[in-house]
Amino acid sequence: MDAFRGPKGLLGVTELAQTVGVPKSTAHRLLSVMVAGGFVRKVGNRYSLTERLFEVANRAGSPAIRSTGLRRRAMPYLTELQARSGDTVHLATLSGTDVLYLEKLFGHDTGSVATSVGARRPAHATALGKAMLAFSPDARDAFLARGPLPRFTCRTLHTEDRLARALERVRDEGLAHDDGELQESLWCAAVPILDPVTGTAVAAVSVSSFRARVGGRCATALLALSRDLSRATG
Numbered sequence: 001m002d003a004f005r006g007p008k009g010l011l012g013v014t015e016l017a018q019t020v021g022v023p024k025s026t027a028h029r030l031l032s033v034m035v036a037g038g039f040v041r042k043v044g045n046r047y048s049l050t051e052r053l054f055e056v057a058n059r060a061g062s063p064a065i066r067s068t069g070l071r072r073r074a075m076p077y078l079t080e081l082q083a084r085s086g087d088t089v090h091l092a093t094l095s096g097t098d099v100l101y102l103e104k105l106f107g108h109d110t111g112s113v114a115t116s117v118g119a120r121r122p123a124h125a126t127a128l129g130k131a132m133l134a135f136s137p138d139a140r141d142a143f144l145a146r147g148p149l150p151r152f153t154c155r156t157l158h159t160e161d162r163l164a165r166a167l168e169r170v171r172d173e174g175l176a177h178d179d180g181e182l183q184e185s186l187w188c189a190a191v192p193i194l195d196p197v198t199g200t201a202v203a204a205v206s207v208s209s210f211r212a213r214v215g216g217r218c219a220t221a222l223l224a225l226s227r228d229l230s231r232a233t234g
Contacts, residue, residue: 001039001053010046070193070203071102073232077225078105078205085218087209088113090190094132094201097143099123102203113208114183124149124163125156127178127190128204134170135192135201156181174223176204187214191226195233202233 003019004011011019017027031047034040038052074091082089088107092099098120107113115121123129123143133140144160151158157166170176178188190206205225207218 001034001049004049010043010048012046016047070229070233074103074193074203074205074229077229078103081105081205081207081218081221081225082107084221085207085209085214087207087211087214087218088115090115090128090206090208091203092128092132092206093203094123094129094136094139095120097123097146099126099129099132099204107209112210113186115208121182122150122152124158125152125178125182126206127176127188128206130163130166130170130178131176131190131192131204131206132201134167134176135194135199137200140167152182153180153184155179174226175219185210187211189214189218189222191222192230193226193233194230196230205229 003016006019013024013028013031016031017024020027022030031040035042035047039050040047041050071091078089078091082105086108089103089105090101091103092101094100099122101115101117101119101121104115104117121129123133133143144164147160149156149158149160149163157163166176174191176190176192178186178190180186186208187210188206188208190204192201193203193205194200195202205222207214207222211217
């Protein structure tokens with residue numbers, strides 16, 4: 001399934017075998033199982049994913065997201081936030097060292113915001129990731145222990161010291177920022193959604209814009225959303 005994540009919608013057996021690193025006969029056998037399960041369809045002599053995978057993926061998510069119905073509860077807040085700001089709004093959760101996008105509401109400049117539902121981005125370079133790492137002690141400690149972090153722009157916080165200081169500010173203010181740290185000229189602000197019992201982050205919401213000072217414009221609305229959705233999580 002992972003081999004189908006590339007830009008090509010149709011892949012042949014030989015290409016799939018080379019991508020996955022298995023013999024052609026093994027790839028053919030695995031494809032037969034996936035076709036029988038309805039996850040892959042054969043188109044001529046090639047294969048593509050089916051809607052079945054979309055159905056299953058939309059029922060997936062972290063236990064915290066599923067058990068609280070947070071994705072469903074969040075939608076009215078996300079819709080209102082997007083309407084007020086006119087910018088792109090995201091809902092995401094933390095998956096290892098990455099941010100995993102659960103929802104995306106499109107703003108006027110969305111075509112230039114390189115994100116999509118189901119996509120991943122490195123947590124240290126996003127406002128969403130910093131909002132969650134600041135309130136996830138175990139994940140934060142494991143992340144900071146990794147050493148030097150990859151840089152994506154000249155603004156990326158790529159050292160343990162700089163990232164640790166930024167996360168402390170997020171804990172103090174309740175608001176995280178990304179000032180072109182992952183994508184040049186893209187400004188983001190995010191808030192965590194907290195488990196009201198443990199105080200740890202289960203998700204985060206962000207506003208992204210190519211207009212500067214998105215945090216200043218949306219801070220009050222984001223902080224109110226964080227408070228209300230954290231209560232709803234309970």
